[in-house]
Amino acid sequence: MIELIEELLIEKKLTDHTEKLAFDIIFTTGSCLLFNAFLDDNKFYHFKVTEIDDLYPEYQLYKEARELFGDYTPNIIGFLRKNGWDIVLTEGIHHRVLSPSRLMKDKSDLTPEIINFLRLMTEKRGAATSKNGHNAFIHELYDHFSSTQFANVVKPWLDNRKIESLPHIRQHGDFAVNNIAESGSKLVIFDWEDFGKITLPGFDLCILLASVLQYDDQEILRFISDPRPKHSALSNLLNISKEVAGIAPLLFKELIPLYLTIFLYLKKDYGTSIQKNVGNLISLLDGLSENIMQGINAV
Amino acid sequence: MKMRPFEPGMERARALYRIPPVTTPGKTLEVCLEGQSLLREADWPGEKRSICVLHRSNATLPETRPSNSDSNVTIHHATLRGNLPYGKNTFDRIILHGTLDQLPLLAETDNPISSAERFIARLIALLASEGILAGCVQNRLSIKNVLRRAAWRFKKFAGMTPPTHNCPLSAFSCHRVAEQAGLINIRMFGLVPNRDAPIRAFQIEPKLSRSIAKRQLLGLKPPLVSRHHYAIRHLLAETGIGHLVDESIFFWGKKP
Numbered sequence: 001m002i003e004l005i006e007e008l009l010i011e012k013k014l015t016d017h018t019e020k021l022a023f024d025i026i027f028t029t030g031s032c033l034l035f036n037a038f039l040d041d042n043k044f045y046h047f048k049v050t051e052i053d054d055l056y057p058e059y060q061l062y063k064e065a066r067e068l069f070g071d072y073t074p075n076i077i078g079f080l081r082k083n084g085w086d087i088v089l090t091e092g093i094h095h096r097v098l099s100p101s102r103l104m105k106d107k108s109d110l111t112p113e114i115i116n117f118l119r120l121m122t123e124k125r126g127a128a129t130s131k132n133g134h135n136a137f138i139h140e141l142y143d144h145f146s147s148t149q150f151a152n153v154v155k156p157w158l159d160n161r162k163i164e165s166l167p168h169i170r171q172h173g174d175f176a177v178n179n180i181a182e183s184g185s186k187l188v189i190f191d192w193e194d195f196g197k198i199t200l201p202g203f204d205l206c207i208l209l210a211s212v213l214q215y216d217d218q219e220i221l222r223f224i225s226d227p228r229p230k231h232s233a234l235s236n237l238l239n240i241s242k243e244v245a246g247i248a249p250l251l252f253k254e255l256i257p258l259y260l261t262i263f264l265y266l267k268k269d270y271g272t273s274i275q276k277n278v279g280n281l282i283s284l285l286d287g288l289s290e291n292i293m294q295g296i297n298a299v
Numbered sequence: 300m301k302m303r304p305f306e307p308g309m310e311r312a313r314a315l316y317r318i319p320p321v322t323t324p325g326k327t328l329e330v331c332l333e334g335q336s337l338l339r340e341a342d343w344p345g346e347k348r349s350i351c352v353l354h355r356s357n358a359t360l361p362e363t364r365p366s367n368s369d370s371n372v373t374i375h376h377a378t379l380r381g382n383l384p385y386g387k388n389t390f391d392r393i394i395l396h397g398t399l400d401q402l403p404l405l406a407e408t409d410n411p412i413s414s415a416e417r418f419i420a421r422l423i424a425l426l427a428s429e430g431i432l433a434g435c436v437q438n439r440l441s442i443k444n445v446l447r448r449a450a451w452r453f454k455k456f457a458g459m460t461p462p463t464h465n466c467p468l469s470a471f472s473c474h475r476v477a478e479q480a481g482l483i484n485i486r487m488f489g490l491v492p493n494r495d496a497p498i499r500a501f502q503i504e505p506k507l508s509r510s511i512a513k514r515q516l517l518g519l520k521p522p523l524v525s526r527h528h529y530a531i532r533h534l535l536a537e538t539g540i541g542h543l544v545d546e547s548i549f550f551w552g553k554k555p
Contacts, residue, residue, distance in 0.1 A: 003320035025500040027311040031304040052304055083323045
């Protein structure tokens with residue numbers, strides 16, 4: 001399929017010397033191959049290629065995200081469907097993926113950038129109106145998990161007025177720390193394929209916290225039940241959750257098992273390891289959530 | 300829980316051979332040793348595909364037959380030096396997944412490199428114009444293979460059996476062999492961690508600068524590779540010869 005990649009680069013007038021391209025190919029365990037095509041020392045392009053999935057909806061989501069969030073997203077350049085292959089082309093970004101330890105520092109230099117981004121997402125909620133309310137989505141979630149242990153996590157939130165009254169804010173969908181990178185002094189967010197599939201506020205914040213805490217149940221429990229949160233960057237983020245994510249800190253903490261169940265729902269076609277890790281985490285958190293909430297309410 | 304499409308390493312190995320620029324859907328021939336076919340039980344584009352199983356010169360050849368599990372696959376048998384049972388200009392793609400490494404196991408030769416070159420030249424005759432020959436070989440110059448050979452030389456006096464892979468080719472000699480056999484537009488890639496379950500393929504391109512090689516390394520940190528592997532790669536990337544560390548080489552070239 002490499003000739004299609006070269007064809008797309010030529011069609012977009014990004015190069016006319018395909019023999020000079022050098023490729024770095026990444027084999028995902030999903031259904032895609034990822035290509036980086038290097039033109040010279042400073043420029044490269046990134047391609048997502050598959051013959052299994054339909055990438056056009058993803059291409060449109062990337063375009064929409066680019067329009068809304070500008071340089072926080074990769075610059076999407078083109079789409080090609082030919083000979084059974086779907087190819088999405090974006091401009092390559094030299095970047096460094098954030099490490100969880102950097103976000104756990106007391107005075108993380110990146111927290112203001114993350115707050116700015118989350119605030120921007122909340123501000124752009126105007127475009128994020130949903131025909132169905134949150135309750136309809138929770139019912140859909142319950143139907144999906146009805147024969148599993150996770151039904152117990154969802155059931156208490158069916159037809160819940162607190163949830164229904166929350167605003168609809170389109171979430172990134174996979175705001176995990178490995179999808180956040182630094183490019184120079186700017187923050188760049190990758191993997192927008194689930195953008196807008198969830199509109200329940202606080203979901204992205206929860207995935208960020210869980211990934212920074214490396215999906216470790218004890219760490220998450222300690223973090224959400226500590227009556228005197230340390231002055232860490234994460235705690236600060238949580239304290240202003242109403243402002244940056246549109247949800248009060250207390251309700252956010254209550255919803256953590258539900259958020260993680262939604263994450264599992266979104267990732268139903270993803271790898272077995274993430275399903276297993278998040279599934280275990282939900283079971284542990286849900287079993288203990290009553291005690292946690294009593295502790296939180298007492299404070 | 301169902302497996303994801305590329306979760307099995309072998310599926311990723313098959314995906315390697317979808318990368319070169321081939322007429323779609325095209326006719327495919329895989330040449331391999333007994334029990335080592337990559338395509339025998341695989342979803343593969345194109346109406347028919349052929350698998351040629353190579354045997355030692357003195358072997359009694361089994362009969363040609365369609366595959367039991369897939370009627371689109373025909374399996375032929377041939378000896379390394381005997382006639383290959385196909386007409387000229389027949390195939391759009393020929394696959395040699397590790398086959399060149401194992402040619403010395405089929406017939407003794409003083410010069411495995413020229414033997415590989417002659418074999419590729421015979422296969423090129425079977426390719427249609429602009430057809431692609433693609434394959435994987437063990438990298439003779441990779442640190443792992445160098446150490447493996449050194450360990451065997453040291454221990455052979457104690458009656459140790461030789462390694463099953465002779466790995467006569469490096470990235471450089473593989474390129475030279477393909478070129479001298481008549482292929483053009485040759486591209487070479489180093490595979491991480493190996494050819495049977497690739498995670499990453501880096502194009503080996505002398506024109507590539509050290510800075511690109513180092514950027515490629517950023518996506519290859521532990522636990523994807525071991526800390527030692529990463530440290531060695533980093534050191535070699537600094538000196539501009541990072542690809543020497545790759546255990547397997549993937550290549551393809553076009554028939555003019």
